[in-house]
Amino acid sequence: MITRQRHIAHLHLHSALTEDQYADIIELMSGITPHVQAVPPNAVQLDLTSALRYFDLSPYDMVQMTMMRLKGLYGIDSSAGLAGNRMLAAMAADASAPGDTTWVPAERAAEWLYPRPLTALPGIGRATATTLTRYGLHTIGQIADLPPATLQRLLGVGQARLLAERARGHDPRPVVPAEPATHLTADLVLDRDCLDPAHHHRAVLGLAEQIGVRLRGESQIAGRLTLTVRYADRSSTTRTRTLPEPTNHSPVLAATALGMLTALGLQRARVRAYAIRADDLRPADTAHRQLSIDPGDDRARAAEAAADRARRRFGVEAVRPATMAAATALRT
Template sequence: MERTILHTDLDAFFPAVVVLQNPQLKGKPLLVGGASERGVVSGASYEARRFGVQSGMPMRLARRLCPEATVVKGDYQAFDRYSKCVTNILTEKAPVVEKASIDEFYVDMTGMERFVGCVKWAKELKQTIIRETGLSVSWGLSVNKCVSKMAANANKPNGALHIAPGQVQPFLWSLDISRLPGIGEKMAHTLRCMGVTKLGTLAQIPRRLLERTFGKTGLFLWDRANGIDPTPVLPSHKQKSMSRELTFQTDTTDVTVLRATLSRMVETLAYDLRKQNFCAGKLTVKVRYSDFQTYTRQVTLPVTASDHTLTLAALKAFDTLYNRRVLVRLMGVSFGKLVRGTEQLSLFDAAGQVIPSKLPGLYQKTDRIRDRHGEDKIGRAHSYQLGI
């Protein structure tokens, strides 16, 4: 059966939420992110993007490109609230919804054409989101996730584009290779050096040649350029991972600060686990040095959402990982192998140490404080002493 997949993308989501809270900023260049010298742009309004500003760009460069832009730190609790509102609208109306990120969603509408026109349904859904949240949204509708995402991106902001099965290759083959999700600057440069600038050219290269040149990535490129993407739409409750990262304002080798930073990130992620009724069975620690060399260490552990177990595992992974004694630029941690459910706490932790009987109650109390006053209002003492 031919699939019908809808991709919805909230336009310039972070700046849009800021404008809803501060209407006087409407129509002005706006940058959301850290204002320090080491800050990164989390989101840029379309007025700022005209100057070449992009998400993920160093804030210092963004302000140089667009000096008249207003920089806002951003209210991440508000971002989460608006994202959940859109999630609720989608899950109430659609059979299978995947939340790909805070502002992107996939809907598997396969089979719905017999009961409701998919294009008509997508238009009505868009109007519901605008009416109930005030957010602008673009959508793409096509035969798979990749094509529907590219359709949405091709007609932003506030756009809508339906690519029928017979139009997939003509649509894709006219696009620049940089428009294909998964092709970064490095890969795009390599392909251009090979004389490949359009997806149509990439699609005509023999599949085996791309595999010999790029390995499995070559197979991925050929499939996507030809409109092939079997990736299923996974319901949000099958979320695969959670992660957090921090770029230091000043690169550091202070192990005390590094360990405290990692502990703080684990603690806030564990809170997210419990809030969403998840447990994690895998933990990954990431360290990026000042020369941009990046290393990771994975740990598999019994499924848990407990701070003490996850922090112990993360610190052990860090101690094994951090051996270069070079200045550290960034640290990150992610939880994987997520399973739905509440952990049954054992009397012993992973190291065989007795778990204090008051810990479960302590987690409940600290979680309630975070729910009421925000995640940054309570935490382990050593993190706060270091200003983390």
């Protein structure tokens, strides 16, 4: 059985995009190939394999045509990676300067991949990198050449097997249009340490609002939130709460996030960063909303829908919670 070689392109879009602009770009890409996967907020992946014969172009020329269309129609600069699978294409795009394309042909994948630092491999975070470098492992090739039993002793069976496959350049995932996200994350890193409780409140409120907007934009609901606060000494604290019911309603998300913040007791903490992660995602049409006799709840949801429409038209900064708007006015 002959397996046709795949040609996957990963494009980084060097521009801040509204939801409508991003949707237009996905539609543009769908005119080149039906196999388009959104990688929010500013990237997209395309499986060009079936489109090559139609356009009668090489994979590299297909990518150049795509980048020219983005520039000509939307004025957006991009960088691209081209390879035989999604992981290698994304890594190649990360290695590309704006306007450039890095092509990693299948026959040269190992040659390109092996000398790269192990931190370039997806799935290797700070803790894993520290463990591996402690044992003299610094490149992806060294991981690929390590006996499986040795890597398993260092990392455990599951993680070792996954990293070994990735280190050899293997990634069987197809490009899937509208692949549902497994989680959403919003974070904020400060320029300097912060001791102000009011600022902590505004920061977490703003992140909860971001999560709500993204959930509603993707027609999803979340069942669980996690708040992580990182301090000046690089330590961090994490709290997780299950929502009363799965939702994408910003006031409920904000109340849950602020409840976790209050429980941390940060009165004198020197905070450097905040992050909120939404998990247990599912389609919004599966939500079972508890009935309420309070007409204010319906008004709040109607106002929220109107605010979302304004953001899609005028950008994400068009509508913000009153607390945050007041804080901006005071600063200016």
